[in-house]
Amino acid sequence: MKRFAQKIIFDKSGVAVRNWSLQEGSKMSAEDVMSGGPGKAFMLCNEAIVRGALEADVKLYAAYPGSPTTEILDTFVEVGKAMDVRVEVSTNEKVALETAAGAAMAGLRSMTSMKSVGMNVAADSFFSLGYTGVKGGMVIVMADDPYAHSSQSEQDGRFFGQASYIPMLEPSDPQEAKEMVKHGFSISEKFGVPVLIRTVTRVNHQSGIVELEELKRTPFKKVPWPHEPTRFITVADRARAFKKQMLERTRLLGEEFEMSALNRIDLSGGSRKAEGTGLITSSAGYNYAVEACRMLDLSVPILKLGTTFPLPVRLISDFIRPLKRVVIVEELAPYLERNVMAFAKEVNPTIQIVGKGSGHFSEALEYNTSIVATAMARALGLKTPVDFQAILERAAKLKDGLPPRPPTFCPGCPHRGTIYALRKALKGVKHVQPTDIGCYSMAPLEPLKYGDSLLSMGASLGVAEGMQHCVEEPVVAMIGDSTFLHAGIPGLINAIHQKANFKLVILDNAVTAMTGQQHNPASPHEDGDGGQQRIVLEDLLKGLGVKDTTIIDPYDIKNTPGIIKEALSRPGLGVIISRRDCALFGDRNKRRQGIPIVPNRIDKATCKRIYACIGDFFCPAISLDADRQAHISADICDGCMKCAKLCPISAIQSTQKTGGGKA
Amino acid sequence: MIGDFGLMMSAVGGQGLVLLSNIIGTAGAAAGIRVITGEQHGLSQRHGSIQVHLRIGRDVRSPLIPVGMADALMSLEALEALRYIEYLKDGGVAIINTRVIHPVTETGEIVKDKGRKYMSLEDVEGRFRNLTLHILKLNALELAERAGNALTENIAMLGAVSVLEMFPVPPGDLEDAIRRLVPKKALDANIRAFKLGAVAARDNFCKDLACRPAPG
Numbered sequence: 001m002k003r004f005a006q007k008i009i010f011d012k013s014g015v016a017v018r019n020w021s022l023q024e025g026s027k028m029s030a031e032d033v034m035s036g037g038p039g040k041a042f043m044l045c046n047e048a049i050v051r052g053a054l055e056a057d058v059k060l061y062a063a064y065p066g067s068p069t070t071e072i073l074d075t076f077v078e079v080g081k082a083m084d085v086r087v088e089v090s091t092n093e094k095v096a097l098e099t100a101a102g103a104a105m106a107g108l109r110s111m112t113s114m115k116s117v118g119m120n121v122a123a124d125s126f127f128s129l130g131y132t133g134v135k136g137g138m139v140i141v142m143a144d145d146p147y148a149h150s151s152q153s154e155q156d157g158r159f160f161g162q163a164s165y166i167p168m169l170e171p172s173d174p175q176e177a178k179e180m181v182k183h184g185f186s187i188s189e190k191f192g193v194p195v196l197i198r199t200v201t202r203v204n205h206q207s208g209i210v211e212l213e214e215l216k217r218t219p220f221k222k223v224p225w226p227h228e229p230t231r232f233i234t235v236a237d238r239a240r241a242f243k244k245q246m247l248e249r250t251r252l253l254g255e256e257f258e259m260s261a262l263n264r265i266d267l268s269g270g271s272r273k274a275e276g277t278g279l280i281t282s283s284a285g286y287n288y289a290v291e292a293c294r295m296l297d298l299s300v301p302i303l304k305l306g307t308t309f310p311l312p313v314r315l316i317s318d319f320i321r322p323l324k325r326v327v328i329v330e331e332l333a334p335y336l337e338r339n340v341m342a343f344a345k346e347v348n349p350t351i352q353i354v355g356k357g358s359g360h361f362s363e364a365l366e367y368n369t370s371i372v373a374t375a376m377a378r379a380l381g382l383k384t385p386v387d388f389q390a391i392l393e394r395a396a397k398l399k400d401g402l403p404p405r406p407p408t409f410c411p412g413c414p415h416r417g418t419i420y421a422l423r424k425a426l427k428g429v430k431h432v433q434p435t436d437i438g439c440y441s442m443a444p445l446e447p448l449k450y451g452d453s454l455l456s457m458g459a460s461l462g463v464a465e466g467m468q469h470c471v472e473e474p475v476v477a478m479i480g481d482s483t484f485l486h487a488g489i490p491g492l493i494n495a496i497h498q499k500a501n502f503k504l505v506i507l508d509n510a511v512t513a514m515t516g517q518q519h520n521p522a523s524p525h526e527d528g529d530g531g532q533q534r535i536v537l538e539d540l541l542k543g544l545g546v547k548d549t550t551i552i553d554p555y556d557i558k559n560t561p562g563i564i565k566e567a568l569s570r571p572g573l574g575v576i577i578s579r580r581d582c583a584l585f586g587d588r589n590k591r592r593q594g595i596p597i598v599p600n601r602i603d604k605a606t607c608k609r610i611y612a613c614i615g616d617f618f619c620p621a622i623s624l625d626a627d628r629q630a631h632i633s634a635d636i637c638d639g640c641m642k643c644a645k646l647c648p649i650s651a652i653q654s655t656q657k658t659g660g661g662k663a
Numbered sequence: 664m665i666g667d668f669g670l671m672m673s674a675v676g677g678q679g680l681v682l683l684s685n686i687i688g689t690a691g692a693a694a695g696i697r698v699i700t701g702e703q704h705g706l707s708q709r710h711g712s713i714q715v716h717l718r719i720g721r722d723v724r725s726p727l728i729p730v731g732m733a734d735a736l737m738s739l740e741a742l743e744a745l746r747y748i749e750y751l752k753d754g755g756v757a758i759i760n761t762r763v764i765h766p767v768t769e770t771g772e773i774v775k776d777k778g779r780k781y782m783s784l785e786d787v788e789g790r791f792r793n794l795t796l797h798i799l800k801l802n803a804l805e806l807a808e809r810a811g812n813a814l815t816e817n818i819a820m821l822g823a824v825s826v827l828e829m830f831p832v833p834p835g836d837l838e839d840a841i842r843r844l845v846p847k848k849a850l851d852a853n854i855r856a857f858k859l860g861a862v863a864a865r866d867n868f869c870k871d872l873a874c875r876p877a878p879g
Contacts, residue, residue, distance in 0.1 A: 407711030
C-alpha cells in the first residue's frame with residue numbers, strides 16, 4: 001500500500017489529469033470533447049477550443065507545446081485518432097504553422113496553436129501566409145501570457161495581427177473561444193486568409209460550462225491539388241500583387257466586422273449613472289471591466305470587441321462620438337487605446353481617454369477586478385466598496401516569514417544530478433553558463449542560482465558562440481533535447497563551422513518535459529502514435545561534424561564530475577549528452593510495467609548532520625527533522641538514489657534494502 | 664455583491680488540486696449551477712505553489728476572485744493556505760490540511776542558520792486568527808489512509824468543504840462527479856475519503872457554523 005502510495009502523488013495531480021498524451025485510457029474531459037452533443041460540459045477553455053475545431057470538422061492539427069496552449073495539443077493527441085484528425089506534435093511552431101498551411105493550401109481545414117513567443121518562431125511564414133492566404137479554413141491560436149506566468153516576456157501578440165494583415169479575434173471565456181474557433185474557420189474560407197485567435201493565460205486556463213453543439217465529423221479524405229501556378233508563391237511581382245489584394249481583403253474584413261455579432265454593446269447592470277462615460281474592452285479585460293462596474297454599482301455602456309484586427313472603425317467612432325470620457329480596459333500594450341485615440345481625432349477630439357496614457361492603468365502584468373475597479377474609481381471620483389490596498393498590506397504583514405516556494409526540480413529529476421555534477425567538475429573554475437528554455441531554466445533561480453543568460457528557444461548556442469570569442473573564462477552552454485531540436489541545431493551548425501571553442505551540455509530526458517512530457521523527435525516513439533522515426537542525437541551530432549561527444553548518466557553522481565572534468569579539459573567544441581528519462585515520464589513507464597518506486601530512508605544512528613544530501617542538491621523530499629538530522633519524506637521520494645551516493649558515511653539507503661517503510 | 668460564492672484553493676504542485684476543481688465544476692454543471700475557475704497550469708506544478716480560484720454564481724465573469732472576497736479558503740498544505748490569505752474575507756472559513764511540506768529554500772536556510780525553525784501549522788493558524796475564528800484543521804492524510812488510499816487526501820478535503828451550507832454544490836452531485844472523474848480502481852477509497860472528510864468537518868465545525876444536514 002505504502003509503495004503504491006508514495007509516487008502517484010503526481011498521478012492525481014493536474015499534470016497527470018491533463019496529461020493525456022502519454023496516459024493510458026481515456027479521460028472524462030476528452031469524452032466531453034468528443035461527445036455527440038448537443039449538451040453541456042464543464043471544460044477548460046483549451047478543451048473548448050478543440051471542441052470548436054471538431055464541430056467545424058477540422059482535418060489536421062499540428063503544434064509544439066507551450067503554456068498556456070499545451071492542453072489544446074494534449075487534447076488533440078488524445079482525441080485525434082477517434083475523431084479522424086491528423087495530429088502532429090511538431091519540431092517547432094514554424095514547422096507546425098507550415099504543416100497546417102500545407103493542408104489549408106490544399107483545401108482542408110487545419111489548425112495550429114502556439115504560445116506568445118512561439119509566434120516569434122513561426123512569424124517568418126506567418127507574415128507570408130498573410131500574403132498568399134489559404135484555400136481551406138485555417139485557424140491559428142496564439143496565447144499571450146500577461147504576468148509572464150510561464151514565459152520569458154509579456155509580449156503583446158496583437159501587433160502580429162495588425163502587422164501581418166491577418167484577421168484577429170479575441171475571446172473572453174471558454175464558450176466564446178469555442179464559438180470564435182468555429183466562426184474563424186468560416187471567415188477564413190470566406191476571405192481566403194488564416195484567422196488568428198488571440199487569447200491570454202486567464203482565458204486559456206479558465207474552466208466553465210460550455211454548450212456543446214452537435215458533432216458531425218466527416219472522414220479524412222485526400223483532395224486533388226488545385227494546380228494554379230503561383231497561387232501560393234509570394235516574391236517580387238507576386239508579392240506586390242498580393243499586397244494590393246491583401247489591402248482590399250482587409251477593407252472587406254473591416255466591413256464584415258462592422259456588422260459582426262462578435263462586437264457588442266452591453267449596459268453594465270448598476271444603478272449609478274455616470275453620464276457621458278463609456279468603456280471599451282476586449283479579451284480578459286472584459287471580464288474584469290464588467291465586474292468592476294458591478295462593484296462600483298455603475299450603469300455605463302461597455303463596447304466589447306471580439307474582432308480586434310481589423311478594428312470596426314465606424315462602430316468605435318459611433319460609440320465614442322457622444323461620450324465625454326471613455327475608459328479603455330486592456331492588458332499589456334495600449335493597442336486599443338492608440339487606435340481609439342486616432343479615431344477620436346476625427347469624431348470627438350476633446351474626449352477624455354482613461355487608460356495607460358492617462359496613468360490610470362499599467363502596461364505591466366495582468367489585471368483583475370480589483371485593479372480595474374480601483375483605476376475606474378480613481379478616474380470617476382468614486383470609492384471602491386473595499387480598500388484593496390489595505391487588505392494587501394495586512395496580508396503582507398501576516399505573511400512575514402512565510403518561506404517562498406519557487407518551482408523546483410522534481411524528486412528524481414535527472415537535471416538535479418547533471419547540474420550538481422557540472423558544478424562539482426567546475427568547482428573553482430570561473431566559467432560562463434548560457435542556458436536555454438526548459439525545466440533547467442529554473443537553475444538560475446533560488447536556490448541553485450546557476451546560469452548566466454537565458455533568451456529564447458535555442459539561443460544558448462548562438463550566445464555561447466559570441467561569448468567564447470569575447471570572454472576570458474571558458475563557456476559551458478546548456479540545452480534540453482527538445483529545445484535543441486526545436487531551434488538549437490542552426491546555432492550548433494554555426495558553432496561547428498566557426499570552429500568555436502565551447503562546451504555544450506545536452507540534457508536528454510527523452511521528452512519535452514516542462515510542458516507535460518510530450519514526445520519530441522528524440523523520444524522513444526512507442527510513446528507517440530507509434531508511426532514516427534526517432535532522431536538519435538549522437539548520430540545527428542556526428543553527421544554535423546561534432547568530433548567530441550561524451551555521454552553521461554546523471555544518476556551516476558559519483559563518477560560524472562570526473563568524466564565531465566576530463567571532457568571539459570579537451571580543446572575545441574565538445575558536447576556532453578546527459579541522458580536519463582524525465583522522472584515523471586520514467587515513473588509513468590515504471591507504473592505501466594508494474595515496477596514499484598521504492599523510497600529511500602536516512603538512518604538516524606548514522607546521520608552526522610553533514611548535509612551533503614541537502615547543500616547544492618535541494619531535493620523536495622529531503623528536509624530536517626526535529627533533531628536537525630536530514631529526513632526523507634517517503635511519499636515524495638522517487639528512490640533515484642542520487643542523495644545516497646552523495647552521503648560520505650552511507651546514512652541513506654533504499655527502503656527495499658533495509659526493509660523499512662517510512663523513516 | 665459579486666458572485667454567490669468564492670472558494671480559493673491552494674496546494675503544492677502535485678497534490679491534485681486541478682482534479683478537485685474539475686470535480687466541483689462537473690458537479691455544478693450537473694446541478695445547473697454556474698461554476699467558473701481560474702486555474703494554474705505550467706511550470707509551477709513542480710513542487711511550486713499553486714492555486715485555483717473557484718467562483719459560483721449566475722453573474723460571475725472574472726475567473727479570479729478579488730482580494731478579500733473569498734467566502735472560504737481551502738488548502739491542501741498549511742503554508743500554501745497562508746500564501747493566499749489576502750483572498751479570504753474577514754470572518755470567512757479557512758479549511759487547512761495539517762500537512763506541512765517544507766520548501767527546499769527554507770530547508771537550505773535552516774541548514775545555514777542553526778537558530779532558525781521551520782514555519783509551523785501553529786504559526787499559520789495564529790496568523791489566520793487575525794481574520795477569522797472559523798478555522799478547520801484537518802489531518803487529511805490520516806483520513807485518506809483510513810479510507811484506504813493515501814492519495815485521496817484532496818478528496819477528504821473536498822468532503823469537508825461539502826458540509827458548508829454556504830457552498831452551493833450539493834454533496835450528491837459532488838459524489839457523482841467523483842465517480843466520473845477518479846480512476847476506477849481507486850473509486851471506493853475516494854468515496855470513503857469524501858465521507859470521512861465530511862464527518863470530520865461536522866465533528867469540528869458545525870457547532871458555530873451553518874452546515875448542511877447530515878445525510879440519513
